[in-house]
Amino acid sequence: MRALLTTIVAACLLVTGCEEKPREATRLNLLLISIDTLRADRLSGYGYGKPTSPRIDALMNASVVFEDAHATSSWTLASFASLMTGLYPSSHQCLSYSSKLDDSYTTLAEILRDQGYATASVVSHVFLGQKYGMQQGFEHAPEELVLPNMARSNEQITSPRVTDRALDWLRAQAELPDEQPWYLFVHYFDPHVPYNAHEGFTERFGTNQLAHYDGEIAFTDHHIGRLLDGLEEFGPVDDTVVVLVADHGEEFSDHGGRLHGTNLFREVMQVPFMIRAPSAKPRRVSDTVSLVDFLPTALELLRVPESAIPVAGRSLVPLLRGEDMEEAGALAELSLKTPFPADAYVLGKWKLVVGGRQPRDGGRPGASASDKIRLFDREADPTEQRDLSARHPDLVETLKQRIRAEKDSAHELCRRFREPQKLTHTEQELNHLRALGYVD
Ligand SMILES: [Zn+2]
Numbered sequence: 001m002r003a004l005l006t007t008i009v010a011a012c013l014l015v016t017g018c019e020e021k022p023r024e025a026t027r028l029n030l031l032l033i034s035i036d037t038l039r040a041d042r043l044s045g046y047g048y049g050k051p052t053s054p055r056i057d058a059l060m061n062a063s064v065v066f067e068d069a070h071a072t073s074s075w076t077l078a079s080f081a082s083l084m085t086g087l088y089p090s091s092h093q094c095l096s097y098s099s100k101l102d103d104s105y106t107t108l109a110e111i112l113r114d115q116g117y118a119t120a121s122v123v124s125h126v127f128l129g130q131k132y133g134m135q136q137g138f139e140h141a142p143e144e145l146v147l148p149n150m151a152r153s154n155e156q157i158t159s160p161r162v163t164d165r166a167l168d169w170l171r172a173q174a175e176l177p178d179e180q181p182w183y184l185f186v187h188y189f190d191p192h193v194p195y196n197a198h199e200g201f202t203e204r205f206g207t208n209q210l211a212h213y214d215g216e217i218a219f220t221d222h223h224i225g226r227l228l229d230g231l232e233e234f235g236p237v238d239d240t241v242v243v244l245v246a247d248h249g250e251e252f253s254d255h256g257g258r259l260h261g262t263n264l265f266r267e268v269m270q271v272p273f274m275i276r277a278p279s280a281k282p283r284r285v286s287d288t289v290s291l292v293d294f295l296p297t298a299l300e301l302l303r304v305p306e307s308a309i310p311v312a313g314r315s316l317v318p319l320l321r322g323e324d325m326e327e328a329g330a331l332a333e334l335s336l337k338t339p340f341p342a343d344a345y346v347l348g349k350w351k352l353v354v355g356g357r358q359p360r361d362g363g364r365p366g367a368s369a370s371d372k373i374r375l376f377d378r379e380a381d382p383t384e385q386r387d388l389s390a391r392h393p394d395l396v397e398t399l400k401q402r403i404r405a406e407k408d409s410a411h412e413l414c415r416r417f418r419e420p421q422k423l424t425h426t427e428q429e430l431n432h433l434r435a436l437g438y439v440d
Pocket residue numbers: 036037075076077247248
């Protein structure tokens with residue numbers, strides 16, 4: 001199982017180990033690019049047959065690519081709080097749209113800021129703004145794109161402006177006299193509903209909803225390409241770690257439902273995750289990894305000394321070096337505070353899903369059977385259609401125990417932090433959250 005650990009990261013760790021000398025003098029920058037609602041299997045580089053992502057594919061070709069990466073939940077706030085803290089939802093307590101990441105938690109941005117990094121966040125999703133505590137540690141965190149007109153915000157297309165603002169910041173950093181290392185977090189929202197049409201992108205995929213979703217990905221890919229071009233121009237590319245990830249996927253009736261946040265099947269849990277790091281040779285990694293692994297991995301890659309915080313994840317740097325790591329599982333959670341509570345656990349080729357919205361129940365809250373159990377053999381049945389739980393009761397019990405142990409650890413960790421405050425919302429904010437599918 002994924003052991004609870006404390007990361008004590010030594011300075012000057014090498015990625016490749018032997019063939020290059022340590023680059024002790026240089027402090028690496030970190031560019032974290034995230035894309036909302038992006039299924040791994042809709043990127044060409046993850047096997048999709050349509051050209052949705054030429055620029056991300058190019059990045060992928062220069063990166064270590066995790067082929068079996070899992071989100072810790074299937075909606076934005078819970079998943080991002082895990083990415084920022086290295087903790088599972090039961091620990092960080094961002095469990096509903098009324099949750100806020102409490103100040104008592106330590107984010108990657110806070111650690112890096114305290115290590116002398118310039119930190120900036122360019123986001124438009126309401127869950128990544130100040131209100132939800134997700135800008136902790138970012139010195140530069142403009143709210144101008146966090147969709148001020150909440151009721152209409154879901155109609156807005158933000159990728160062009162997100163890239164522009166990120167490039168403004170990179171350009172300003174490049175003009176500073178001191179060589180201060182930096183951490184820039186850039187989030188793209190457009191693949192989330194509504195699926196807008198983009199001239200020059202959407203038409204190559206067709207006219208239905210899935211085609212519009214593909215068009216949103218291609219449009220976002222184009223603007224990520226502009227960001228990467230800007231990094232070439234303004235940033236010290238050789239001294240920058242680039243990470244690309246998504247917070248969760250999207251359902252297209254794979255299991256009878258739509259959107260996300262009500263289930264934990266692969267279409268919402270499996271996400272793209274790639275790391276381009278100096279000295280790390282591009283490779284594909286098939287090990288199961290989780291978004292909680294991002295924080296400890298980033299700390300080790302950036303050679304941040306003596307950063308000791310409790311996390312659920314583990315550094316993936318050995319995998320970047322091409323070394324073996326012990327098999328680990330991946331937990332995902334939808335809490336009891338959501339209409340369709342669920343847990344899922346991936347271990348090797350097996351995956352257990354407990355609860356969630358049941359297929360063909362019409363998606364009504366309350367129709368969830370929280371004890372409904374499904375077991376999938378991901379090798380024989382990669383789309384998770386055939387429930388084998390009746391055939392393997394012992395395996396079901398083993399995986400249920402894993403889930404219990406992980407959740408117990410996560411709850412235990414939670415005690416170290418303050419009880420999060422419950423947010424209140426204006427009617428306008430509630431309308432916005434309804435439009436995004438988060439409030440019934
Ligand atoms: Zn999201």
